[in-house]
Amino acid sequence: MKKKVLSALLCTAMVATLAAGCGSSGGDSKDGEAAKSDDSGKKTYAIVTKAAGNPYNEKEAEGFQEVIEAEGGECIVKHPEAATADAQVSVIQSLISQGVDSIAIAANDENALQAALEEAMDAGIKVSCLDSKVNADSRMTFVNQAGTKEIGQALMDAVLDITGGEGQWAILSATSQAANQNAWIEAMKEVMTDEKYSKLELVEVAYGDDEPQKSTDQTLALLQKYPDLKLICAPTTVGINAAAKVLQDEGSDVKLTGLGLPSEMAEYIGDDDAHSCPYMYLWNPIDVGRLGAYTSIALVNGDITGAEGETFTAGDMGEYTITDAGDGGTEIILGPPFKFEPSNIDEWKDVY
Numbered sequence: 001m002k003k004k005v006l007s008a009l010l011c012t013a014m015v016a017t018l019a020a021g022c023g024s025s026g027g028d029s030k031d032g033e034a035a036k037s038d039d040s041g042k043k044t045y046a047i048v049t050k051a052a053g054n055p056y057n058e059k060e061a062e063g064f065q066e067v068i069e070a071e072g073g074e075c076i077v078k079h080p081e082a083a084t085a086d087a088q089v090s091v092i093q094s095l096i097s098q099g100v101d102s103i104a105i106a107a108n109d110e111n112a113l114q115a116a117l118e119e120a121m122d123a124g125i126k127v128s129c130l131d132s133k134v135n136a137d138s139r140m141t142f143v144n145q146a147g148t149k150e151i152g153q154a155l156m157d158a159v160l161d162i163t164g165g166e167g168q169w170a171i172l173s174a175t176s177q178a179a180n181q182n183a184w185i186e187a188m189k190e191v192m193t194d195e196k197y198s199k200l201e202l203v204e205v206a207y208g209d210d211e212p213q214k215s216t217d218q219t220l221a222l223l224q225k226y227p228d229l230k231l232i233c234a235p236t237t238v239g240i241n242a243a244a245k246v247l248q249d250e251g252s253d254v255k256l257t258g259l260g261l262p263s264e265m266a267e268y269i270g271d272d273d274a275h276s277c278p279y280m281y282l283w284n285p286i287d288v289g290r291l292g293a294y295t296s297i298a299l300v301n302g303d304i305t306g307a308e309g310e311t312f313t314a315g316d317m318g319e320y321t322i323t324d325a326g327d328g329g330t331e332i333i334l335g336p337p338f339k340f341e342p343s344n345i346d347e348w349k350d351v352y
Contacts, residue, residue: 045296046076046095047289048105050132051083054210056237056261056285057106059352060131063289064104067315071297076100083175083210085112092116096123102296104143106131110179114138126299128306130292131285132180136329140299140306141322143292144331145283151235151259152187154281154337158257159188159200159233162278166199167230170222172243172258174210174236184235203229208239215242223252234258240280244268247276261285262340266349270342279341283334286352291317291334306330 047064049057061077068075076095080087085108093116095103103120107113107129117127117138130143159169171188173181185205192200203226208215215238222229223246232247232254234240240260247254248268256268256277268277294314295304304310308330310322325331340348 042072042074043101043297043300044074044076044098045293045300046078046100046103047130047292048078048080048088048091048095048103050080050106050108050210051087052079052081054079054083054238055264057131059261059285060106060289060292063286064293065289066286067290067293068297071293071315073297080108083108085109085177088113089116092120096120096125099123100125101300102126102128104128104130104292104296105134107134107179108132108175109177110135110182111138112177126296128292128295128299130288130295132178133325133327133329133331134179136325136327139329141295141304142325142329142331143288143295144325144333145285145288146335146337147333148183148187148326149190150336151184151281152191154339155184155233155235155258156188156191156197158279158281159231160197162255162257163200163230165196168201168203168226168228169231169233170203170226170229171205172215172218172222172232172234172236172239173205173207174239176207178210178236181235188233208236208242210236210238212238212242215239216246219243219246223250223254229254231255231257234260237261237264237282240277241265244276248274252276257281259337260340261352262345262348263350263352265340266345269340269345279339281337281339283336283338284352287317288334290314291320291332295332 045068047061065075078091080091113134121127128141129139133142206218208218232243234243235258237260240258241264243256257280259282260280271278291314298304298312304312308324313319320332322330
């Protein structure tokens with residue numbers, strides 16, 4: 001993983017010398033006028049995040065942008081104003097009118113984007129998703145940060161370990177429609193059917209909608225509703241950061257684990273009473289974006305169609321194989337989740 005981060009940083013330095021521009025923060029390159037096969041012969045690749053102000057998605061977009069520009073393409077980064085399907089549909093329709101060559105999207109809703117994305121594909125745009133998937137009919141393939149079962153297993157093992165194997169615990173998720181969150185939660189529930197988790201009681205799945213204030217309010221509500229609560233698991237970077245601050249500021253003995261950004265969680269990671277989160281997991285979101293970009297390029301170039309069994313080379317990231325996603329579609333898995341703990345958090349907190 002360190003090698004991937006290092007290569008990303010080196011590649012970023014080279015990208016800085018290129019003339020091609022890439023807009024962001026709700027805008028796009030060439031002031032929204034980019035189109036297929038522009039005068040320079042460059043292809044246009046778009047990435048649509050969940051919403052503006054989501055630091056995890058911003059890192060994904062950074063990785064996507066880096067690869068597209070380094071490979072000589074035009075890049076459009078779109079951050080919708082809100083983490084809703086409607087906001088993403090508006091962005092998709094705008095990109096269709098611009099005539100982009102590809103769209104990679106981190107979905108706010110698995111099914112609600114289907115009509116817009118089918119329209120994009122009918123227009124010849126290569127559609128993929130990353131981070132959070134759309135349904136199989138709405139995509140050509142899905143760039144998955146880690147295997148769903150592996151994430152569910154890692155998180156449940158953390159819950160088992162930190163609670164001592166018994167007691168009440170809760171989940172603080174993003175939105176109730178977020179496909180990745182729901183898949184991980186279902187995977188966790190499946191793992192819980194094993195006898196060794198039988199003394200753990202999941203009391204509630206709360207939703208903070210990937211908004212810091214709502215996630216804060218939901219954390220406080222969980223503490224009030226369940227005085228015997230031992231742990232909160234937040235499989236969302238916004239939620240875990242909000243919950244960590246609440247627990248630490250309140251001096252609560254409730255502990256925390258989940259998926260978080262090292263840069264945001266470093267001050268909360270520790271194995272003593274002064275820290276709310278003993279350890280957590282994640283992957284490199286920059287690499288998720290980079291793999292998403294290589295996937296988009298391979299689709300546009302015709303190197304892959306998104307069919308199971310196809311392989312392609314993702315630059316210095318190596319060769320990847322498209323596999324069955326279990327939902328009627330396919331996926332490309334970046335790699336296993338990575339554990340951030342007191343022994344290594346300092347070396348990662350300044351990376352992402």
